Amino acid sequence: MNFKIKSFFILFIFLVLVGTSLESKKKTNSPPPKVSGYELVSNPSAAFGKTIQISGTVSEILYKGNSIRFLVIFQVNRLLWIQIQLL
Structure with missing residues (x-):
């Protein structure tokens, strides 16, 4: 009887452990959340902690301190500054 309880406990x-391992792998395989360029211009705070994908021409690159800024022409008469903080 004692052997059955130990076997059941070890199997449980x-x-x-296998279930939590598989669950953690599912979370890491998902792509990071993305923000569109239009959403970035209309609501810049929506991009916090997310991957940004924008297509456009980079017209200027500025280096200041530990950050890099890119000037991208996004739409007609709209300029978009993208700042990347270097750690």
């Missing part, structure tokens, strides 16, 4: 722990 093994299944829990």
Whole structure:
């Protein structure tokens, strides 16, 4: 009887560990959230902590301190500054 309880307990722990391992792999394989260029211009705070994908011509690159700024012409008469903080 004692052997059955130990076997069941070990099997239960093994299944829990395998389940949590598979669950953590699912989370890391998902792509990071993305923000469109239009959303970035209309609501810049929506881009915090997300991947930004923009297509356009970089017309100017500025270096200041530990940051890089790119000037991208996004739409007609709209300029968009993108700042990258270097750590």
